Amino acid sequence: MSMPNEMERRQQIIDTALQLASKRSWHAVAMHDISNEIKLPLVQIKPLFRSKDAIAEAIFDRADDAMLALNDNPTFQQQNSQQRLLTAIITWFEALPNNKAVLKAIMAYKFEPGHIHLQAHGVTRVSRTVQWFIDIANIRQQGLKRICIEISVTASYLLSFAHFIHDKSPGHERTRHRLAKMLARIVDADTRQI
Template identity: 40%
Template sequence: MTNQNPSKNARETPVDPLAERILDTAVRLAEEGSWESIRLHQVAAEMGIDLEVIHRYYRQKDDLVEAWYDRADRAMLADAALPDYLSLTTRERLHRSIMCWMMSMQRHRRVSRDMLMYKFELGHIHLQVLGVLRISRTVQWFLESAHRDAIHLNRVVEEIGLTNIYLASFAHWLFDSSNEAEKTRRLLDRLLGRAESVARFLTPFSRTGNEDFTPAHGEAERDTAQSVEGSVH
């Protein structure tokens, strides 16, 4: 599995510059203190703008959290649009997309962790519901970027499996101080490998060949050809 950081090459999706500046300012202030302690009026004062301007883009503090993870989604999807992405196997695509998503926030890993603690704090039930929806939405984009086409029960199983892999890797990354999150990369690779093995075992029980976790869109044929070539040499 490649150790490159795909997010470095990701194309940026145009967004409102002022909204981005507000988000960047909030994250910078959180780096100096904590996400729990910052207030929107502090962000406004730091930028020299009125609170009303912030309200145009962010109706509450948690909207900044959503915007932060939306930015990670955009980085991941931009990377998936690069020419070499579809030449990868399904496992490689998912590994690259999940790591790209996390590495886009690598410089502010502690703040990303603080944001989650804030969102899932006792008493923030409305934010917790949004957090669950956020997880589901991001997993859907992982599957879309990897061109997964499973349907019916296979789709449900695939979503549940990938959600567990994503959450386990994300939880590890939040506290991973290794260089370029190398430990998280290895963990994710192991988890995807196990899922791939299970999917291949279940393939005979699947009604359609492209609903499992095995390579799709001609990848299986390519992998078989590579295996044959390797055995010849």
């Protein structure tokens, strides 16, 4: 049996953290718990993940990757910008852990008063993800119109995310409907295109 490569090892660590968090809670999982579970010394985990928050960030990176993979989908390529934006954001949401209690705990951890550094990093993460949404949706406006679109997409994404983590509707239909309504407001009335 061959040794796992770095990418496989990273995925194993993420999956183990999520499994442990499902049994206990995100707050109760420590790096040494992950180490013990997968029989990998902390000194070998540290180069892959310097902290538990780095694992949380990798969970969001997975969502980024799932969303960006849409670009290779011919059906996605045929959608207009508004449809692409909706599909991209919903795909991002659905790539997150199925256990929403864990997801809520990760977000609560990031918003604890002593975690200002995580909140500052969260701002750049949101900005980067929104830039990917806009790019994959093939939105090409520039200048003031682009700035307005970025602000509107960011607001729609964050409001929908807050709704998503509490949404129990089949296929997240409530989130999808709410997001579609918000994105429709971003559409330029003249061209009916974003």
